[in-house]
Amino acid sequence: MNAQTSFDKAQPLRERLPEKLVVIGNGMAGCRAVEEILARDPGRFAVTIFGAEPRVNYNRIMLSPVLAGEKTFDEIVINTAEWYAENGVELIAGDPVDHIDRERKTVVSRSGRVEPYDRLLIATGSDPFIIPVPGRDLPGVVTFRDLDDVDKMLAAAEQGGDAVVIGGGLLGLEAAHGLSLRGMKVTVIHLMPTLMERQLDEAAGWLLKQELERRGQTILTGADTAEIVAKDGHVGGVRLKDGRQIPADIVVMAVGIRPATMLAKTGGIECERGILVDDHMVTSDPDVLAVGECVQHRGQCYGLVAPLWEMCRALADHLTEQKLDGSGGYQGSVTATKLKVSGIDVFSAGDFSGGDDGEDIVMRDAARGVYKRLVLRNNRIIGAVLYGDTADGNWYFDLLKKEEDVSDIREGLIFGQAFALGAGALADPNAAVAALSDDAEICGCNGVTKGKVVQCILGGAASLDAVRSGCKASASCGSCTGLVESLLALTLGDEVQAGAKTMCKCTSFGHDDVRRLILEKELRAIPQVMQELHWTTPDGCASCRPALNYYLLCAWPGEYEDDQKSRFVNERLHANIQKDGTYSVVPRMWGGLTNPRELRAIADVVEKYDAPMVKVTGGQRLDIFGIRKEDLPAVWADLNAAGMVSGHAYGKSLRTVKTCVGSEWCRFGTQDSTGLGVTIERMTWGSWMPHKFKIAVSGCPRNCAEATIKDFGIVCVDSGYELHVGGNGGIKVRATDFLCKVATEEEALEHCAAFIQLYREQAHYLERTAPWIERVGLDHVKRAMFDDPEAVKRLAARFRYSQTFMQDDPWAKRAAGDRSDLHSHLATVVPAPTEYA
Known part of the structure; x- marks a missing residue:
């Protein structure tokens, strides 16, 4: 057998073996290119990926939310370890490639590993630019490009102090935002006169600066860094060329990026600003391709994700000799930037510099914090800048890319698609999305078009979560959630699978999610919650603000300060408004008991303020009617002086503890129900709840x-105390469920505190205990309290802890308007039981 024959017989086997594809770079571009290849021809290549970082591929766009505490690393992972294994992709993490030998067609890693290739893909991304000033190498100077940088910033934030961010572009502002949320005092230094000058015009940049300063950041524009100053061998400050010096415990360099070309250059591949590639992403070596931020195509280098996704599709088409989208290679990108900068929506596209032949259409709405500017040439949009309201960004961008003549809709163009297209669009909130072309981008973070979202839905994704899993639209920052929901409605109509009910129209989150995220993300203020959870309104509404105020009070007792603006008027005034415009006042009577001093005080108030009626309530209290609004502070001051505090008959809190006379007076009484009722009321008064909360103690099974x-409810029996929960005597009467029986008063108190705390932590705002238990089930309540022998103690301890703050600043104190000595007076008159102090 001669050599030629041997070669001929070996050839079929050789053809069956997959080609070896080595990818340098485990980032978003490199892995996306592999995904596109696998989608076209999964058996074509044996893939090995070298990554510089010792971890799987993650979404670098979402590093800012990780820094801000909005997301964890696991939540921003794009390709899990299981993905690599399932697709036969070998990942070599934490061992970057140091050398390309094109003659031998091998790469050599830092550890010395030699890997041969048939095709090589370079996806090295970009390097952060470090301004060449003295002190740039000091400990404490960091960049913002990867997870290690985030970890350094988080470590610095734990120590507190001052942070200086050099660079007022997107990354710089996101770093400043995250460090500010972490408690650091932040100063942003930006060389140019306008923040984000590549994405925003002067007006939008000014609005952004004003808003960031309102949030507590110091923004210095037109500021040039001269030196990073050392202090004890560490960064200590930044000196500007005008002589100003800013203290700093950490300095973040975020002044820009450069294509990472060094590896390609040393390998003999042609480079200019980036690695030179053709329309198929092929370099000067036909066996070497490049994609992402490291490349230069037709003179352009791109730092946005949308062009990267287009490059990856063109590359996969070429390598697999398939064209899924019918493209003829990468033609370059018309880019748009839709971002959420520190929670503020901004959008820009095309050429918004204008020029002599450009025409501007501008809208400013100062009250809403909205600015819109369209730049037209020959009745075609060539540029757009949106600040505060970016809902129509995709539509404007679609018109820009297609060079549509907008003459017919020009007059309404600036007001958005619904207005410009007429009443039909206004009547149908989904009409704007329906009018978008299939190639219109829906999700910028993951490069998903309208057509791909629709395909995903038609393929069986009937809910928002299913779409997120299927094609990744809305799976990252969430700003395109509304668009995806509209596409679900348009495609499936009534067959859309409903998600959890949202708190209100201001948010896509339900009550349970909001409560969970407040704790997970350690959100401690209403504006912070709205910002981090992408509220669609600037200040919320009458539904969500009171709920958020309660959830924050419950989550952070002693830390969060009650926001009176987020309370209903009756709660702020400690009085119920009546139909004639006057108010009624209910002072607290512990367990329904009173004494001559309290009765005289009530009688004096009735006479002094001409109250036309005093009525005994169903909860064994006296309700004083007909008090004028202007007299309320004085009424409460007089009642406080007699030791009477607010009965909270107007708020979402404990109302009353109703009692019978019990064993002290009644011949049927088995226990001291009156004394127990007084003790429970003193223990629980002043506590905020999801809704009004009523307690009763009956001294015997006659249940008076x-x-x-x-x-x-507590029903006293000879052998102890039967505990009942979830009753309601209102419009929809509901008898209680039996919870358990205990032997002692102390156990009854402990179980009462535990049940209240469980209700406070789990119920939705404005949800009484009856519908809460019907929703979650009595078994859930019992499991939460009794499956763990220590659960009741832990719940009760949390309740007692929160009460030390609730009773420390009671409503009555606020109502009286005396914040100095009233507290000490109340502490004497109405002490909390020592066992719950």
Whole structure:
């Protein structure tokens, strides 16, 4: 057998073996290119990926939310370890390639590993630019490009102090935002007169600067860095060329990026600003391709994700000799930038510099913080800048790319698609999305077009979560969630699978998610919650603000300060408004008991302020009617002076503890129901709840205090105390469910505190205990309290802890308007039981 024959027989086997594709770079571009190849021809290549970082591929766009505490690393992972294994991709993480030998067609890693290739893909991304000033190498000077940089910033933030961010572009502002949320005092230094000058015009940049300064950041534009100053061998400050010096415990360099070309250059591949590639992403070596931020195509280098995705599709088409989208290679990109900068929506596209032959259409709405500018040439949009309201960004960008003549809709163009297209669009909120072309981009973070979202939905994704899993649209920052939901409605109509009910129209999150995220992300202010959870309104509404105020009070007792603006008027005034415009006032009577001093005080108030009626309530209290609004502070001051505090008959809180006379007076009484009722009321007064909360203690099974239609009821029996929960005597009467039986008063108190705390932590705002238990089930309540022998103690301890702050700043103190000595007076008159102090 001669050599030629041997070669001929070996050839079929050789053809069956997959080609070896080595990818340098485990980032978004490199892995996306592999995904595109696998989608076209999964068996074509044996793939090995070298990554510089010791971790799987993650979404670098979402590093800012990780820094800000909005997301964890696991939440921004794009390709898990299982993905590499399932697709037969070998990942060599933490071992970057140091040398390309094109003659031998091998790459050599830092550890010395030699890997041969048939095709090589360079996806090295970009390097952060470090301004060449003295002190740039000091410890404490960091960049913002990868997870290690984030970890350094988080470590610095834990120590507190001052942070200086050099660079007022997107990354710089996101770094400043995250460090500010972490508690650092932040100064941003920007060389140019306008923030984000590549994405925003002067007006939008000014609005952004004003808003960031309002949030507590110091923004210095037109500021040139001269030196990073050392202090004890570490960064200590930044000196500007005008002589100003700013203290700094950490300095973040975020002044720009450069294509990472060094590896390609040393390998003999042609480079200019970036690695030179053709329309198929092929370099000067036909076996070497490049993609992403490291390349230069037709004179352009791109730093946005949308062009990278287009490059990856063109590359995969070429390598697999397939064209899924019918493209003829990469033609370059018309870019648009839709971002959320520190929670503020901004959008820009095309050429917004204008020029002599450009025409501007501008809208400013100062009250809403909205600015829109369209630049037209020959009745075609050539540029757009949107600040504060970016809902129509995709539509404007679609018109720009297609060079549509907008003469017919010019007059309404600046007001958005719904207005410009007429009443039909206004009547149908989904019409704007329906009018977008299939190639219009829906999700910028993941490069997903309208057509791909629709394909995903038609393929079986009938809910928002299913779309996120299927094609990744809305899976990252979430700003395109509304567009995806519109596409679901347009495609499936009534067959859309409903998600959890949202809190209100201001948010896509439900009550449970909001409560969970407040704790997970350590959100401690209403504006912070709205910003981090992408509220669609600037200040919320009458539904969500009171709920957020309660959730924050419950989550952070002693840390969060009650926001009176987020309370209903009756809660702020400690009085119920009546139909004639006057108010009624209910002072607290512990357990329904009173004494001559309190009765005289009530009588004096009635006479002094001409109250036309005093009525005994169903909860064993006295309700004073007909008080004028202007007299309310004085009424409460007089009642406080007699030791009477607010009965909270107007708020989402404990109302009353109703009692019978019990064993002290009644011949049927088995226990001291009155004394227990007083103790419970003192223990629980002043506590904020999701809704009003009523308690009753009946001294015997005759149940004279009606304990079995209360939120928490105790029925005393000879052998102890039967505990009942979830009753309601209102419009929809509901008898209680039996919770358990305990032997002692102390156990009854402990279980009452535990049940209240469980309700406070789990119920939705404005949800009484009855519908809460019907929603979650009595078994859930029992499991939460009794499966763990220590659960009741832990819940009760959390309740007692929160009460030290609730009772420390009671409503009555606020109502009286005396914030100095009233507290000490109340502490004497109405002490909390020592066991709950």
